[in-house]
């Protein structure tokens with residue numbers, strides 16, 4: 001009897017052998033309803049029911065899949081800086097911001113537009129050539145000319 005799977009008595013097939021305690025090469029000795037009924041172990045000669053070789057489950061611990069990318073954590077200091085920035089920017093007209101250049105002259109409370117940090121407000125004059133500017137990313141010290149240097 002030939003089955004659709006092409007299996008028939010006399011063919012070799014891998015089966016578990018209880019005597020050998022492992023998967024060995026067997027010969028099909030009996031078929032039943034298109035299925036393998038009996039096999040004979042090629043190693044020890046034992047005849048038994050066909051036991052399909054189990055697919056050994058890999059014991060390797062599968063690497064944990066990376067959790068779906070979370071939005072990068074924003075440090076609290078950053079959040080505070082942003083909140084602070086938004087607060088001080090309230091009511092200020094950002095269109096009055098002057099592009100920041102080291103050679104430019106600024107004074108306190110000037111709005112500046114920095115090429116890297118973006119919009120910022122000059123919150124204090126540190127030195128005649130140094131200003132503290134509050135940006136969205138926080139406060140930065142910048143070098144520039146100051147219109148009204150600190151009066152001692």
Ligand SMILES: [Zn+2]
Pocket residue numbers: 017018019020021024041042043044045046
């Ligand atoms: Zn065997």
